[in-house]
Amino acid sequence: MSPSRSPDHRRFEHDQVHHDDDSPLSIHDMTVAYHRKPVLWDIDYAAPQGKLVGIVGPNGAGKSTLIKACLDLVPRASGSVRIYGKSYKEQRRVVGYVPQRESVDWDFPASALDVVTMGRYGRIPWCIPPRKNDKEAALHALNQVGMGDYAFRQISKLSGGQQQRVFLARALVQDARVYFMDEPFAGVDAATEAAIVTLLRELRERGRTVLVVHHDLQTVPEYFDEVLLLNMRIVAAGPTSSVYTEENLQKTYGGRLTLLTEAAEAIARSG
Amino acid sequence: MMEWDVNIDGWIIAAGICSAMACALPGTFLVLRKMSLMGDAISHAVLPGLAIAFLITNSRGVLPMFIGAVIVGILTAVGTQVITRHGKVESGAAMGVVFSILFALGLVLIRQAADHVDLDPQCVLYGNLSQIPLDALDGGVPPAVVNVALALLLNIIFVCALYKELKICAFDPQLATTLGINANVMHYLLMVVVAVTTVASFEAVGSILVIAMLIVPAATARLLSDRMGTTLVLAVIVAGVSAVLGHLLAFRGPGWLGLDPSVAIETAAMIAVVTGVLFLITLVFAPRYGLVGKWYHRARLTLQIVREDMLGILYRWGEHRPGEDIFKEDLLSAVGRGTLARIALGSLQRRKAVESIGSDRVRLSATGRDAATKLVRDHRLWEGYMATHFDIPLDHLHEPAERIEHYLGDDLSEQLQKEMGDLGEDPHGRKIPE
Amino acid sequence: MRVSARSISTVLMGALLLGIVVAAPAGAFGQSDPSTHRSITDTRFDWPTWSSVVRVATLRDHNTRIVVLGTTLLGLAAGLVGTFAYLRRRALMGDALSHATLPGVAAAFLITGEKNLTYLLLGATVTGVLGVLAVLAIRQSSRIREDAAIGIVLSVFFGAGLALMSIVQSTSTGNAAGLNQFIYGKAASMITSDATMIGIVAFVVVTGTILMFKEFRIVCFDQDFAASMGRSVVLIDLLMMGFVVLTTVIGLQAVGLILIVALLIIPAAAARFWTDDLKAMTMFAGTIGAMSGWIGASFSALLPKMPTGAIIVLTAGILFLFSMVFALRRGILPEAVRRIRLRRRIALQHLLRAMAEIEERTGKPTPIDSAELVNMRSWTQRDLRRLTNRAKGAGLLTRKSWTELELTKLGRTHAQRVLRNHRLWETYLIEHADIAPSHVDRDADEIEHVLSEELIDELERALEAGQDIPPSPHDDTPDTARTMP
Structure with a gap:
């Protein structure tokens, strides 16, 4: 039996936890709370390299929160996250992020190209505007998702699926090793869904690891190699099969x- | 120092109280519906209504002013909606556009009329409270007081008559619509009431106090109560208290500060300050939603957790070494020592849950044992629950259970019992006590 | 129909507001004969003379030059930084900020005992920032929402300011009178050093906005993404708010604290109507702000009785209303025109399609009786007549006799293309979208008119369609049997 300790004790101990350095993402004992209400409890997980991982669970299970906590976007009450053995802060360059489509105002004055170029902002220093090669990279990424013809279109005039592709293109120009995608399949048409799947497989072939929050239970076995079943805690995680x-x-x-x-x-x- | 004159100060306070209370009533609904700034907007925007009414009728009659203000009040609400919908401008900004344009227009109009009437820009801001008693004809009731009293009466009737509807609309406009209450109509009705109150109070207390009284007492009441009725009453009380204190401070304040007694502080401005101070005090000291309340609550919780940790340790000690009592120092160091540990132990002893054996050992009393048994039981049942439902390695079960055991109330404990009750042992193979 | 009625009523509403703004001063006061006796309620309007208009417009006086330059630069800076405050939905935070400057101004005067602008503005900055922090603190630490927090800070700080001002006014004699200008603004009292200060701040704000453009853009659009890339959202927000504070504080003297927020919001909101590009929007907003400053200051130089801040804001307001109604990109009027045009095009396409369908049935190009056409859709005789006249004017059909119409060659090409698009879309809906054939016609009706070339290409690919017109899927046409499974 382990002796009882005060909460402070426990927190201190986490700093010494050994993470798997080869894993694209390893989470140790992470708890996340909003206004003290825990939404994720004691998450322990290590993602395998070069796989497509589906994060699946009911509404309110904390799927988006899991991603956001890994990216330091919401504070963790306890626990730690490592990306290839280092903290997220040190590894930002190798991480790409696709937020939920609804999280932004699509009436914002910007074209598809503007939005995709934002993916390069991380590697451009403060106060320096994006250069020609950034725009070219953005254009290339737009072509990759089949949106080359829409580069200069105002983003509010794009369909839901097209907006989602713009977000994916933005993640592509980040040229990351690990991708976090928050419901990229939500509310998209069949053509976009097929395009996204193709893209995910391409990424996998290039050795990238992609974690995808996913809603459609039927397509999980078809799309993902690994699955993480989540309902505030990890119910089960491992190869989909x-x-x-x-x-x-x-x-x-x-x-x-x-x-x-x-x-x-x-x-x-x-x- | 100026002498307190019931005839003068009485009327000032009466006007202040009436207008403050009149504003607080509809203000509560504005704050609840997250439309506080609509009150701000309308109280700015009625200015051109007043000015145009004056310029057209050449008088300061109550009716024309009233009509002008109502029209402009509705115009603000409609204008904001039109700009939001057709201009695709965010509603906050749309409100800003509408009220600043209307206020600017009002200023220009007033300036135009300023040479001829005492509708000057300063009065717009803080009214003319100190002048009110002088307007009384032959010692009668000053007309400004009559106006605000009427507004207060109107608002009380409005709130009482439509209490149910207002409540539902504030809570859930969509639900209201399905219940056959037109939320849109209620919205405009509320806007009209705000506009009317603003106009009635304008002359006496000025726009600044109107905004303060619409929003601050309601926000203060929100910190004190969760119930609609109580919130309304508290808001009105806060408004009334602010009015009285505000005038007192404006009147006596300079003297207390050691300033020249002839220094005059605007009563309306002082009322706004007082209500702000009341809000701040509430923000810090409110029992449930105040900062101190939260801190106290948290500190108590921390103490409780340490106490319960101690009980758990004592129980497990007893499991391991029946009959042997633990050293006090060992117990303290097991929960991290420090003052908190000592306070917790002291409180356990006072509650007769733990008794001292000799000078350096302690053990559970009968009552302490019951409490400890329940804790350990919950802890182990929780471990069992986790192990059944989640794919968790054994060595990761203890800590979550350790954390949750303090929060399981009787209800949850019972439920846990129902679901896992027939579990004889926890996943580590330890007996679950009855 | 409903849509346009609404837009028209909106236009009218806009025009009405515009009318009030323009006409009210003139109309309400009239211009009475100067020789008549001035009664106590006489609210005559003093019109400036032509020569003074010319003097102001050409900036002949040194004083006018200073004032116009100062307010123009102020408007420019406010428009630029306001764009981002607007897009970040912080517009009304500026209102709390500006109202919270008053106690600082009054306290600075009480402490220093002199009207030194530097101290006064320093005081304004301190309490203004305190006000913003108070809003954030209230929102963070309690259940009070941001809107109420803004209202609380705005009114209480302002009340405190007024209380201090009343102390100032009753303790110091005479020299405190100028403090009031911070409330309503008085550009006329601007001197060279004030204009220089505005110039410096405007330069800082403009340069800062240009340098931080990329950061401001991403934080406004997607703050989570910005944070995920390691940009400190807090730092960027601080800088943005810092520019807002700077602009507000230097604007106090000219525009006044009550209306300065308008100079932050209105140019930005107006600029949004003109463009969908952020860079262009920023420039538009700067220009609109500068124009408001210039025109407003000129007007108030001509009408010294009028509060400058109010005139500047009214000018900005008129520019806003103009933008909202007429701006080509998102204005209400061009939008309405586009809608009407589209509706007309659709009606014309309906006519052409109806004629093509009749020709398809008869199998050869023939003159068509208009009585037959009326039955094909819910047209009235008058609608049809107007429509055929328009089609005739466009050279799409000719009138054979009083009732008979025939497509021209051009008209036939058009008609067959319209019919083909319609059928393609119908087939697509049936095959791919699982819609019952009885509903298809209506759905196709709405979409087919807005199909772009690329979409039609896609349709053709999806249906593997040839260049001919697919047969109709409906029961009431003879060829149904061939297509229905």
Whole structure:
């Protein structure tokens, strides 16, 4: 039996945890809370190199939060995240991010090319405008997602699927080794969905690791090599063939985890 | 120092209280509906309405001013909506566009009329409270007081009559629509009431106090209560108290500060300051939503966690070494020592959960044992629950359970019991106590 | 139909507002004969003479030059930085900021006892920043929302400022009178050193905005993405807010603290109507701001009685309304015109398609009786007559007799293309979108008119269609049997 310790003790200990240095993403004992209400509990996970990983779980399971916590976009209550063995801060250059499409105002005064060029901003120093080669890279990425003809179109005049492709192109110009994509398949047409899948496979062939928050349970086995079933905690994670089972899905979606939700509520109320 | 004169100060305070309370009523709904700045916008925008009404009728009659203000008030709401919808301008900015243009227009018009009437730009801001009593004809009730009192009466009737509808619209406009209440009509009605209140209060207290009273008392009340009715009443009380204190401070303040007693502070401005101070005090000290309240609550929680950790340790110690009592120092160091640990132990002893054995050892009392049993039971049941539902290695089970055990109330504990009750042992193979 | 009625009413509404703004001063006061007796309620408007107009317009006076230059630069800076505040949805934060400057001004005067502009503006900056911090603190630490937090800070700080001002006014004699200009603004009192200061700040703001353009853009559009790339959103926001503070503080004297927020919001909102490009929008906003400053200051030089800030804001307001109604890109009027044009084009295409369908049925180019056409759609005789006249004017058809119409060669080409697009789309919907054939006609009706060349290409590819017109999928045409499975 391990002796009881104060919370401070516990936090201190995490700094000494050994992470898997070869893993594109290794998460150790991460807990995330919004206003003290835990939305992710004790996440332990190491993503395999060069695989397409689907993150699957019901609404409110913390899928987006998982990605955001890995990218330091929301504070972690405890735990640590390593990208190829180093902190996210040191590894920003090798990480690409596709936020949810709804997270931005598409009426913003910008063209598709403007948005894609933003993907290069990370490597341009402060106060220096993007150069010609940045624009060329952006144009190239737009062509890759089949949006070359729309480069100069105002983003609000694009369809939902086209907007999503613009976001993907922006991630492509980041030329990262690990990609985090938040629901890239949400609300897109069939053509875009096919284009995204092709793109994901291309990325995999080039040795990139892609973590994708995904909603459509039917397509999971077809699209992803690895799956991470999430409902506030990791229910199961591993190769799709062995982990993506009826039983595990039942656990994730079956609504038998009410106690967990209520415990989270209890913690929120107490604070 | 100036003498307190009931005839003068009484009327000033009466006007202040009435207009403050009149504003606080519709203001509560504005704050709840997240439309606080609509109040700000309307109170700026009524200015041209007043000015045009004056310029057309050449009088400061109540009715024309009233009509002018209502029209402009509605115009602001409609204009904001039109610009938002057709111009695709974000609503906050649209409001800013509308009210600043209207206010500018009002200023120009007023300046045009300024030579001839006492509608000067300064009065626009802080009204003319100190002049009010002088307007009283032959010791009667000053007309400005009558106006604000009428506005207060109107608002009380408005709120009482449409309380249910206003409440639903503030809570959920869509639900209101499905219940057959036209949320849009209620919205405009509220805007009209705000405009009317603004106009009635304008002359007495000026636009600045109108904005302050629309928003600040309501926000203060929000920090004190979760219930609609209570919030309304509290907002009105805060408004009234601010009015009285504000005038007192404006009147006596300079003297207390050791300034020349002839120094006059604008009562309206002082009321706004006082209500701000009341808000700040509430923000810090409110029992539930105040900062101190939160800190206190958190500190208590921390203490409780340490106490419960101690109980758990004592129980497990008893499991391991039945009959042997633990050293006090060992117990303290197990929870990280420090003052917090000592306070926790002291509080456990006071509650008779832990008794001292000799000078340096402690053990659980009968009551302490019951509490500890429940804790350990919850802890182990939780471990069992986690192990059943999630793919977690054994050595990762303890810490989550350690964290959650403090938060499981009776309800959850019971539920846990129901779901996992027949589990005899936790995943580590330890017995789950009854 | 409904859409246009709404747009028209909006236009009218805009025109009405514009009318009020322009006509009210003139109309309400009238221009009475100067020889008549001036009564106490006489609100006559003093019109400037022509020569004074020329003097101001040509900047002949040194004083006018200073004032116009100062307000123009101010407008430029406010327009630039306002664009980003607007896009970041921080527009009304500027309102809290500007109102919160007043206690600083009054306190600075109480402490120093002199009207030294540097101290006053320093005080304004301090309490202004405090106000912004207070808004953030209230929002962070309690359940009070941002809108209410802004309202609280705005009114309480301003109240505190007014209280201090009333102390100032009753303690110091005479020399405090100028402090009031910070509330409503008084550009006329601007001296060379003031204009220089505005110039310096405008330079800083313009340079800073150009340098930080990339950072401002990404934070405004997608702050999470910016943060994921390691850009400090907080730092960028601070800089942006810093520029807003600078602009607000130097604008106090000329425009006044109540209306300075308008100079931040209105040019930006107006500029958005003209363009979809951020760079262009920034430039438009700067220009509109500068124009408002220039025109407003000139007007107020001519009408010394009028508050400068209000005149500048009214000018900006008129430019805004003009932009909202007439701007080519997003203005209401061009939008309405585009809609009407589209509707006309659709009606014309309906006519052509109807004729092509009749010709298809008869199998050869023939004159068509208009009575037959009326039955094909829900047209009235008058609609049809107007439509055929327009088509005739465009050379698409000729009138054989009083009732008979025939397509011209050009008209036939057009008609067959329209029919083909319609059929392609119908087929696509049935085959790919799982829509019942009975509903297809209506859906196709709406889309086919806005199909672009590229989409039609795509349709052809998807359906592997040839160049001929696909047969109709509907039961009521003879060739249905061939296409239906």
